[in-house]
Structure formats: structure tokens, C-alpha cells
Amino acid sequence: MSDLTIRDVQAAAWANKLAKGFNTTDTALEFGLLTGEVGEAFTAWRKRLPDLGEELADVLLYLVSLAEMNGIDLQAEVEAKLAKNTARTYEADANGVLVKTSN
Template sequence: MDLSSLQRLVWENKVRKGYNTTDAPLEFCMLQENVATAFAAWRKQEELLGEELADVVLYATSIAEMTGLDLQHEVKKKVDKNAARPD
């Protein structure tokens, strides 16, 4: 699945379930909480690391949609920029 499709699916799920679709600061806080949870899972070598990292991606796609960004485009731009940097 590409990021653009994922971004749409995540957003549609949020709308369908009545989750937050307007409070960007709250989404950033939830993203931060999920990053911390993923770190704790990694540190404790828990099997939930994959699930927690998936949550991080889902919150990032939600924020992108909420703020009108095409995350797939932004990621590609950043990858290209990083590749062009000198070693």
C-alpha cells in the first residue's frame, strides 16, 4: 500500500468512528505518546514494537491529512533531498 492510499484510509476511519479530525495539537501529542510507547517496547524487547511503530505511522498520516499535506509527496521529497547530500 502506498502512503497516499494509507493516508486516505486512516482519515476515512477517523471520520467514520468520530475520532479527532480538527485538533492538530492533540494529534501531535498523541503521536509523541505513541513514539514514547514504541521506544519503551523496543527497550523492553517487547513483541508489540511493530504495532507501536504502526501507530506512529498512522498518527503521522492523520496529521498530514489534517494539515492538507500529501505525505507520500513529502516523504519522496525528503528521501531525494537526503540522497543528494554529500557523504
Template sequence: MHIQDYQKAILQNKIDHQFNTTNIEKEFLALYGEVAEAFDAYRKMESVGEELADVAIYLFGIAELLQIDLEREIQTKMKINASRRYVANGNGYATRVDDAENDEEKR
């Protein structure tokens, strides 16, 4: 199955079970809640996979409600990310070099 197939199946499940399909803000809040549950499961080392699946289900559902081809968007964004340059800053995160250069130009 492709992501778009999952998106359609997730929306159909929402319709079949009379879940929300109109309030996008509510869906984003529910997604946020699922991310929090996944983090909590990670900390407790229990059912992380199941919670991450819930995150994906909400994300794919939102994409379908908004008529976004998430698979295409992911592919496009991964190409953009692959061409970006980063520099490690020693705290486990990296700073995008392009952003740092743009910040310098603005000054």
C-alpha cells in the same frame, strides 16, 4: 496501497469512530506519545512493530488532516537527502558538510 490511500483510510477511521479531526496540536502530542511508546517497546523488546504502526498511523493521519501528500513529500526529501554530503563525527551521528560550510561562512 500507496501512502495517500492509507492517509485517506486513516482519516475515514477517525471520522467513523468520532476521533479528533480538528485539533492538530492534539494529534502532534498523540504522535509524540506513540513515539515514546515505540521506544519503550523497543527497550523491552516487545511489540515494537505494532507501536511503530501506531506512529505511522498518527503521522499519516496528521498529513491527511493537513492535506499533505506525504508520499510525494517523502520522495522529494529523499532526493534532497541523497544529494547532501555528511561526515562522520565518531559518536554515531554525522554532520552535514553543507551545514558546517554555511556555519563557517557566517563567522
């Protein structure tokens, strides 16, 4: 697979869940599993394990599955959020901390 879009990944992750009989209805469970995967990725990073990339991929697959489970086009949401973030402005406060000055 190459040149995949977020939509492609979302569709492929969902098709795999359906084919394997994995959870496709319990959003709370899926958030819990996603949290576990984030923890595994953090552990891989902290311990400098060679599977950090694979753990991050797991995080993405759970995330796109959550989006699909809830009828969200994650690609459209990411594109909109990137545009919003690009348009935002920030200024450093007296402590040097960046503070958002526009939405």
C-alpha cells in the same frame, strides 16, 4: 491490504478517524497523541516487547493523520525529502562526526 502507498495509508487512516469520530481538527492534540505513541514504541523496543511493530504502525497512522489534517500529501513530501537526502553530501570532521557539506 498489500502494496499500499503512503497515500493509501493516509486515506485509510483518515477514513477510519472519520468513521469512528476520532479527532480530525485539533492539530496540537494529534501531536500530543503522536508523541504518546512514539513513547509506547520506545518502551516496547526497550523492554523487548512483542508489540513493537504494532506500536510503530500506530506512530505511522498518527503521522499520516496529522498530514491529512493539515492538507499535506505526505507521499509527495517523503519522495521529495528522499531525493534531497540522496543528493546531499557529508564529510567527517576531525572527530569523525559526519557534517553536511551540501544541501
